[in-house]
Amino acid sequence: MRSIELEQYLHEHIPLSKAMALAVVSVDEEAVVLRAPLAPNINHSETVFGGSATALATLAAWSLPFVRLRAAAVANRLVIQRNTVEYLRPIPGEFTARSRLETPESWHRFATALTRKGLARITVLALLEHGGETAGRFSGEFVAFRV
Secondary structure (H helix, E strand, C coil), rough: CCHHHHHHHHHCCCCCCCCCCCEEEEEECCCCCEEECCCHHECHHHCCHHHHHHHHHHHHHHHHHHHHHHHCCEEEEEEEEECCCCECCCCCCCCCEEEEEEECCHHHHHHHHHHHHHHEEEEEEEEEEEECCCEEEEEEEEEECCC
């Protein structure tokens, strides 16, 4: 899936992504990188609202298994089950979220479980970054249901 296709999908199916002015920077099998500007995500302290930071990280993390499952033509519903976020510093401007699998070898187990049992879980991590520095860390467990 190309970056523009993922961006269009997110804007159409997850309206919050459009309100945040989310842009897809890159997509590949290893990572999804999303970007958002400060203006639509600003808080009272003139930094990124924590909910916006969490939303961007969640969307980046969700997008990675979404793209991989779409490439494999596996019909599924993918949802988040739980997550944690650690905010390391305020974000005073444009920010990104870069996702990756917690462990690369987990993908095979995930795909096999989804095929055999119709249900699978996988943990995806995302780093929130601003100005070349890590501003936060996200970890989310996602569940896919075969349809």
